[in-house]
Amino acid sequence: MCIFILPASVAAKDAEFIYPFNNAVTFISKIRIIGKTGDSQNLSLSAENSSGKKRLELELADNYFSCEVQLALGKNTVSLSNGSGTINSIEILFSDRNPDNSYPEGFSPYYLHSKNDLAGECRLCHPVNENYKAVSVQQPACMTKACHADFDNAKFQHEPFQKGSCASCHNPHGSENKDFLKYVGSALCFSCHAEAEKMSIDAKHIHHPVLKGECTSCHDPHQSNLEYHLKRESIVGLCSGCHGKEYNSHNVLHEPVKAGDCIACHMPHVSQSKKLLLDSGNNLCFKCHKERKAEFENTFIHEPVKKDCTICHDPHGSETLDHLRNRKDENGNYIPVKQPIKELCLDCHRKLDPEFANQIENGKYRHDPVDKTECTSCHTPHSTNNKQLMKLPISDVCYSCHPKEKELITGSLYKHGPVRTDDCGQCHLVHGSENKHLLRTSFSEEYAIKFDAADYSLCYNCHNSELILEKDTRTTGFRNGKENLHYLHVVTKGKSCKTCHEIHASNQAFHIREKIPYNDIFTITLKFTKLPDGGSCMAGCHKAKKYDRIRPEKNE
Known part of the structure; x- marks a missing residue:
């Protein structure tokens, strides 16, 4: 037993324990008690447990005291006293079941540096100057041949680790957190990084590890060979650890994925956009x-x-x-x-x-x-x-594959209405059809055929059917007086629209043909002349004939 007598000039007050905290559960049988002497006089320390009560030997340095305590299984009461009685006391529970969560109410685990590392020697980490005064402000370097020699020299190091400032994150004297960390999970990281990394809890979308406070799911807290001291061999390797490899297993990959650069598009921590994207919608794509x-x-x-x-x-x-x-x-x-x-x-x-x-x-x-x-x-x-x-404009698109039609149309003076308006789709279903030539409805390919109104349904989409079906009409301009010459040619004589008209264009008015194919043997020349109130037609199939809408012509 050793009792330290403090100078008589000080008053008995302010002496207190620093480590461990009251109602701590530890799994190490021998621990070090640390505290402040304050202004206490005749300071002494004792421990009471199942083995009895024992006074402890104190070590003093400036205004601090420390003492090793051998704990017994179960509760141990450590009391701080002066000449007038007990100043302060704490209870420590020593458990040999590590970790055992069935603690008495009000008790919580106390994690501390092992005895083999510290050996109860303050000067291992807190050297003294030439006056034998402790230099507590010095940052200790824990990576020596004797301590933590397993750390190699990785390319990217966390700044506290790089500077040997282990105590920035760890409390070697003890903590209620595993690995004697100062704070739990991301609370420790946010004490430095929250503002700089803009990891606001008000963000709409938070990465699951951040939300759970698990920064070390992605980051090695000490060092790694990957930038930002990330775990795994690459960023994509890290991300695929949770998200699977199906994202980068395709034959054709988006360049950022191919380069393994997930953070080219995604924020790793928080974002105002879905899926932690850097920006919303197409704005993200426009960045590249x-x-x-x-x-x-x-x-x-x-x-x-x-x-x-x-x-x-x-x-x-x-x-x-x-x-x-x-x-x-x-x-x-x-x-x-x-x-x-x-x-x-x-x-x-x-x-x-x-x-x-x-x-x-x-x-x-x-x-x-x-x-x-x-x-x-x-x-x-x-x-x-x-x-x-x-x-391109529709006709130009069509011409790119149909050069013959382009040559005919662009070299002709008179064009069919849909051709003039650049609307091939007026007659053709340009994707697929039940009719030849992708026509919208049926249309006879023959030059001479027994009349059937259904053969001309395509024409009826634009033209009044009376143009063909009525013997006498004023619907068509191709009439001699009231006599419908379309009716005469188509219904009576069995000619088709193609007999006289070019489908797309020609150099005669009303895109009238210049030549009529005949049984694939020869062609018949057709000469049409437009007149003020009618016209004249001379073909190989009949003599020159005229028609006049006002004063009907009498043709032989």
């Missing part, structure tokens, strides 16, 4: 794809583009060029397809317009770009200044 932002300001913008690029593109990767989305199997894997762009388009257009989708998939006659290549042969997928998201 700057050229697209101006493009998306064109007159006609694809609806998915207005909403979110990820409707069409998988931001991580897929089995398709430009990491486009497609149907997935029951396991969530993309199904390889021959025409991925077409399949992607149909995923939406089947719902938006089932009839249109049916033309593409099941039409008896399908347009080659639809059937053999991709939708982007004609359409731009993002935006354009042309209707229907066409790459």
Whole structure:
């Protein structure tokens, strides 16, 4: 037993315990008690447990005291006294079941540096100067050959670790937290990083480890060979540890994914945007794809583009060029397809317009770009200044594959109405149809055929049926007085529209043909002259004849 007598000039007050705290549960049988002497006089320390009561030997340094205590299983009462009686006391529970959560009410674990490390020697960490005064402000370096020699010299080190300032995070004297940390979980990290990293708890979206206060799920608190002293061998390796590898297992990867740079798009801690994205919606994509932002300001913008690029593109990767989305199997894997762009388009257009989708998939006659290549042969997928998201004006798109028609039309003086208005779709279903030449409805290809009104239903989409069906009419300009010359040629004589008219264009008024094919053997020349109130026609099938709407002509 050793009792220290303090100078008589001080008053008995302010002596207190620093470590451990009251009602601590420890799993080490021999611990060190540390406290402040304050102004106490005749200071002494005693421990009482199942082995009895014992006075303890104190060690003093400036205004602090310390003492080793051998604990007995169960409760131990350590009392601080002076000549007048007990000043302060604490209770310590020693348990040999580590960890055992069944503590008496009010008790909590006390974690401290092991005896073998500290050996009760303050000067291991707190050296003294030449006057033998403790230098408590010195930051100890714990990585020596004798202590913590297993730490190597990794490329990226946490600043406190790098500076040897272990006590910035750990309390070597003891703590109620495991690994004798000053605070639990992220509370310790936030004591330095919260403001600098803008990890606000008010953020709309918080990464699960941050929300749970588990910073060390991603960061090594000491050092690593990865920037930000992250765990694992790479950022993508770290992220896939929780999120799986399916994100980077595709044949076609988004460049940031390919580079293993998840944080090019995602905030690692908190964000105001869903999925912890750096920015919301297309604004995130525009950070890299700057050229697209101006493009998306064109007159006609694809609806998915207005909403979110990820409707069409998988931001991580897929089995398709430009990491486009497609149907997935029951396991969530993309199904390889021959025409991925077409399949992607149909995923939406089947719902938006089932009839249109049916033309593409099941039409008896399908347009080659639809059937053999991709939708982007004609359409731009993002935006354009042309209707229907066409790459060029409709006729120019058509001409790019139909050069003969282009030569005929551009070299002719008189064009069919839909051709003049640049509307090929007025006669053609440009994706697929049940009729040859992708026509909207039936139309006879013959030059001479027994009359059937159904053969001319395509023409009736624009022209009044009386133009053909009425013997006497004023509906058509092709009449001699009231006599309907369309009726005469088509109904009576069995000629078709194609007999006299070029479908697209010609150099004669009303796009009248210049030559009529005859049984693939020879052609018949057709000469038409437009007159103020009618016209004249000279063909190989009859002599020159005239018609006049005001003063009917008498032709032989």
